[in-house]
Amino acid sequence: MRINEQTKQENRLRILGKAAELFIAKGFEDCTTRDLALAAGLATGTLFNYFPSKETLAMTMVSEALSQGREDYQRRRTGAEDLTEDLFLFIASGLRRLRPLRPFLGPVLERSLSPFPRKTICHEGEAARLEHLATVQEIIGRHGFTEAPDYVAVTMYWSLYLGILAFWTNDESTNQEATRALIDYSIRYYVQLISGTGADTGETHAR
Incomplete structure (x- = not known):
């Protein structure tokens, strides 16, 4: 299912917000992309659609x-x-x-x-x-x-x-x-x- 531009922007902002929280709490080195995807409520593969790494x-x-x-x-x-x-x-x-x-x-x-x-x-x-x-x-x-x-x-x-x-x-x-x-x-x-x-x-x- 295709998502609209507003949903894409909301997902992007949510990823960035949750990632900042995780990086501060766990440290950049100890955070995995799986951690980041779970925190944002997304599948890991979906996360890569927004940020490749x-x-x-x-x-x-x-x-x-x-x-x-x-x-x-x-x-x-x-x-x-x-x-x-x-x-x-x-x-x-x-x-x-x-x-x-x-x-x-x-x-x-x-x-x-x-x-x-x-x-x-x-x-x-x-x-x-x-x-x-x-x-x-x-x-x-x-x-x-x-x-x-x-x-x-x-x-x-x-x-x-x-x-x-x-x-x-x-x-x-x-x-x-x-x-x-x-x-x-x-x-x-x-x-x-x-x-x-x-x-x-x-x-x-x-x-």
Whole structure:
């Protein structure tokens, strides 16, 4: 029997909601697709019609949270920020939306966003990476860089960002204040890298 689009969306949301509960309660590694299907009231085969793997399901949550973070960032920015402040606000907005997923986020990011070569690529993770970097390039362009950062600069940024994510998932400081300090230091370092002068404006690359 074919189901309508509304039922599909309801099933999808139920799967995501139940999966988040299970990942937090049991841990990402210890949850099976059978556990996830049972919690959502679906057959395992039906679950695969929505998400082909546990990693895809979890990374979908991450991707949607990061999208919400981008929307929050767009609402919160005033236009008066310098480049360092703008990038800080963007990253912090994403982490704020990821916070509910933090208890199980480490192994998800390790599998889906790892910079090391893998036999299979998580398409949701790759899409999230490209969307994130596209926003970063837009931010940099607004601050006087008329050309997109080159491969080295983009790779350096992504490495710094993954380091921030990895640190944040294990940050036990109050309100993750240590992560905020790491973001600030990392972004200032990155701005110095791409400006070539240590300045925040990017004027040496502007035309």
